[in-house]
Amino acid sequence: MLLKPFETQSLLSINYHVINQSELFEVISNQIEHDEPINIYNLNIHAMNLTYSDPDFKQVLNSGDLVFVDGMGVKIGAKLLGLEVGQRMTPMDWLDDLFELCSQNNWSIFLLGDEQEQGHAFEEELKKRHPHCALAGFHHGFFSRTGEENQQVIDLINRSHASIILVGMSMPIQEKWIAENAHLLNASVKIATGAFHRVYTGNIARGPKWMTDNGLEWLYRLFVEPKKTWRRYVLGNPLFLYRILKAKLFGVSA
Template sequence: MLLFLDHYFLEGFMLLTPFRSAKLLGLNYHVINKVELFEVIKQQVSSNEPLNVYNLNVHAVNLSFTDLAYREVLNSGDLIFVDGAGVKLGAKILGLEVGQRMTPMDWLDELFSLATLHHWPLFLLGDETEQGIAFAEQLKKRHPECPFVGHHHGFFNRDNHENDAVVDLINQSGAKIVLVGMSMPIQEKWIAANAHKLTAPVKIATGAFHRVYTGNISRGPKWMTDNGLEWLYRLFVEPKKTWRRYVLGNPLFLIRILKAKLFG
């Protein structure tokens, strides 16, 4: 546990957090570990105070250079954890502290256990309806008592009454934690635009974790995931979908890091 406290002001109230913030290529992130993440989530659910949780990986960094609105959304996040060996390497090159790398698939099962223990209702937003059903079934198998209160697909108009209907559905479900499983930057932008309408205090951008959770997307062997090579496995099993993100994106990120190292 880190021995310092920083103060962050969120929506008119003060959140005391046992971690501090840093900045990588102009993007905020927090030096935090899994235990601290869970403690903050518990605090915000208990107090019913808002918490928007985003993650920072190489893809997010690259997107932020071409989508300035997305960059602004990321920097407005209440809690941004590092997800990806690439960001951790980039931070190391620049002499920045990172904290624990926390890919959602490594800790969401523990969150579901906590949700069961503390009776935190969960809602999944994103992907196709069939994927939501598959996730609900898998969650029921792994955590039979977990209060899962609903899911909704992600293919709705986010600018009109359809969006309002989705927000109403989530609110009526009584959810305390909303898992927003869309692609970057859609999920973060949706959370930022709708957080003030949602009664659920905690909103977490989770990407396609539910597809991995249900086995729809296979995850690399542990020796790869533990050594920063999960991207290589994804490239191997889904080359058409991921080649641009990894073959082009990873070198581009490294170039940006080296430019920052050399020129500030």
């Protein structure tokens, strides 16, 4: 439950909140202080495209307590349709600030996702950058998300007494896992963060600052990882633009 309401916009039937970084941190602080649960998701072109083939994911996004605009493409698409956006907030641009906020308020975090070795790498990098930020624990993402094994992971997270859970899996797995298990988790804040920890530890390069500042990080990733990303960007970006233009010209979403 979001303690402070924010303006909501709907882009191609997907709802998001008009919010900036300082407001996001205020929300996180309030939710932890009042021990109120919140599920936080991000919205980029990849997420938008997935909703057309996965109605369950669409429902999860639209039921999110707080959904912020991540990608530049979504911001441009929203602007073309005359929608307010707020600040584009790629997690890598603000997570360091969040970790510093955790240090100041004695909040601990739990990382869920990827391989166990990545958890160790993240722990080491976090210690270097924020020695007073407590990592309550981490667990790899290769577990059965139903039944006893899933419950064991939930129990591990709850025993850690983490204030914030960063769920770093791929879309739509991370959002669905949060939505399905949020009522079983004691942590106030659950954030879907994708592969941020790989970028954070240097395993995935973001590209030059001028590219990230101008929303061209996708182009850099396409260049360095073409086999992995071509479908997402070469096919996905034009498809999203087509849907935006159809909505603008004909008032319908494709």
